[in-house]
Amino acid sequence: MNLSSISEACHVIGICGGAVGGSEAAALIAKSGSIAVVFEQNMRPYGKIEDGLPRWHSKLRNKEYAKIDENLSTPGVVFVPGTRLGEDLSFSSLSNDVGLSALILAHGAWRDRPLPIEGVDRFIGNGLSYQNPFVYWFNHYEEIGFSGENFPIHDDAMVIGGGLASIDVCKILNLELYARALGDRGIKVDIEEMEVRGIPRTLETHGLAVDDLNIQGCTLFYRRDKEDMPLENVRNPSAQRLEKLKGTRAKIMDKVIRKYLVRFYPNAIPVEAVEKDGRLDGFIFQRTKIVDGRVLRIENTEFTTRSKQIISSIGSTPVPIDGVPMEGELYQWQNREEGRLVDGVYGLGNVLTGKGNIVESRRNSKEITPKVVDQALASPKIPADGVSEIMSLIRTRWDTVGYPGEYEDWIASKPPAA
Numbered sequence: 001m002n003l004s005s006i007s008e009a010c011h012v013i014g015i016c017g018g019a020v021g022g023s024e025a026a027a028l029i030a031k032s033g034s035i036a037v038v039f040e041q042n043m044r045p046y047g048k049i050e051d052g053l054p055r056w057h058s059k060l061r062n063k064e065y066a067k068i069d070e071n072l073s074t075p076g077v078v079f080v081p082g083t084r085l086g087e088d089l090s091f092s093s094l095s096n097d098v099g100l101s102a103l104i105l106a107h108g109a110w111r112d113r114p115l116p117i118e119g120v121d122r123f124i125g126n127g128l129s130y131q132n133p134f135v136y137w138f139n140h141y142e143e144i145g146f147s148g149e150n151f152p153i154h155d156d157a158m159v160i161g162g163g164l165a166s167i168d169v170c171k172i173l174n175l176e177l178y179a180r181a182l183g184d185r186g187i188k189v190d191i192e193e194m195e196v197r198g199i200p201r202t203l204e205t206h207g208l209a210v211d212d213l214n215i216q217g218c219t220l221f222y223r224r225d226k227e228d229m230p231l232e233n234v235r236n237p238s239a240q241r242l243e244k245l246k247g248t249r250a251k252i253m254d255k256v257i258r259k260y261l262v263r264f265y266p267n268a269i270p271v272e273a274v275e276k277d278g279r280l281d282g283f284i285f286q287r288t289k290i291v292d293g294r295v296l297r298i299e300n301t302e303f304t305t306r307s308k309q310i311i312s313s314i315g316s317t318p319v320p321i322d323g324v325p326m327e328g329e330l331y332q333w334q335n336r337e338e339g340r341l342v343d344g345v346y347g348l349g350n351v352l353t354g355k356g357n358i359v360e361s362r363r364n365s366k367e368i369t370p371k372v373v374d375q376a377l378a379s380p381k382i383p384a385d386g387v388s389e390i391m392s393l394i395r396t397r398w399d400t401v402g403y404p405g406e407y408e409d410w411i412a413s414k415p416p417a418a
């Protein structure tokens with residue numbers, strides 16, 4: 001995109017985050033005749049598609065990469081990679097000083113919700129890990145030159161969670177364990193193929209049974225039971241639909257248990273860390289019961305479980321950013337339906353919904369963006385000198401990261417390090 005061609009008075013809307021939600025918003029804005037400037041922290045814009053969704057979803061990933069590429073190549077979309085809100089540009093400068101017509105936050109939910117156990121985070125990297133960096137490692141560690149955090153895999157790991165992402169964490173642990181055990185026997189297996197086929201069938205193909213490998217596998221600890229897992233949801237289901245839903249959820253988890261040999265421990269909540277030699281060595285759990293839909297702890301039911309590897313996967317929330325109003329661990333939205341944070345600043349996708357999936361982020365973007373555009377168009381155009389100041393800010397960022405100005409050229413020069 002030639003920035004000099006953007007020299008007349010116009011509306012310019014900034015977007016932080018260039019993945020599913022952000023790129024969809026950018027294309028919609030550009031097609032409406034305004035300029036969309038996408039500030040993306042990474043060099044590649046794919047967000048949770050590349051770094052969250054486990055890499056065995058290769059078809060889905062490629063489809064979503066193509067959609068994001070198409071959106072960000074739309075004439076009128078200006079891509080600004082390597083630019084992190086809160087670090088390279090402050091929230092107050094983007095929401096006030098720069099003079100944008102509106103600002104959209106589409107930067108997802110990347111902060112692992114902390115385990116609610118006093119002081120437990122001192123064990124991070126020392127027995128305790130969280131889901132986001134763990135899945136990032138799994139998706140990237142085979143790339144040449146990978147220099148991120150490494151995660152050793154131990155047998156008998158413990159995963160705390162209950163949602164879809166926690167199941168992915170369990171699958172990664174067991175797929176890695178079995179692939180390595182087979183590797184030790186000189187049998188090379190492809191993890192993506194093993195994910196499709198399942199562990200027992202993969203072993204059969206090599207003339208082995210599960211017991212031959214003497215692997216315990218990981219255990220998922222959940223505070224409720226299988227049928228309450230948020231694996232399949234429907235808004236306001238009828239009593240009959242809810243019963244059916246419960247059956248479906250239990251079936252999904254049963255399949256995970258069968259196909260990936262994940263062990264499941266329901267109705268238990270970790271209440272205290274167990275330390276050994278300065279490392280997290282396990283948890284004291286308490287049993288729970290569900291009363292009127294709420295999780296209640298049952299007194300005198302404590303038990304201790306130990307493990308060398310504990311991964312918490314209890315949800316992700318938006319990263320706090322200086323100047324962004326907070327309400328507990330979430331951003332304080334003035335109007336959630338409209339995605340309005342403060343006047344002129346909006347949010348969409350995971351940053352607004354706090355959770356969700358690809359379809360939901362795209363749907364949410366399609367719902368919120370036209371309203372943002374209407375609001376922005378109701379205000380006067382940015383005068384030519386203001387537009388030129390914004391373009392000069394963009395040029396500075398492009399020079400800093402070496403962005404050539406054309407999205408297609410850039411993305412072709414930044415393949416995953418395969």
Ligand SMILES: Cc1cc2nc3c(=O)[nH]c(=O)nc-3n(C[C@H](O)[C@H](O)[C@H](O)COP(=O)(O)OP(=O)(O)OC[C@H]3O[C@@H](n4cnc5c(N)ncnc54)[C@H](O)[C@@H]3O)c2cc1C
Nearest residue numbers: 017019020021041047048052084085107108349350357358
């Ligand atoms: C383990 C796991 C498994 C999943 N499996 C599925 C599945 O099977 N099917 C499904 O539909 N969904 C799945 N999801 C969820 C799905 O991937 C996400 O809901 C969706 O991709 C989110 O899109 P988004 O654009 O809202 O957010 P994100 O993808 O998080 O995009 C946010 C973008 O903002 C950028 N960013 C972050 N902070 C800043 C900042 N400060 N400044 C500038 N840029 C910033 C990020 O780099 C990123 O590119 C899974 C998620 C996880 C974690």
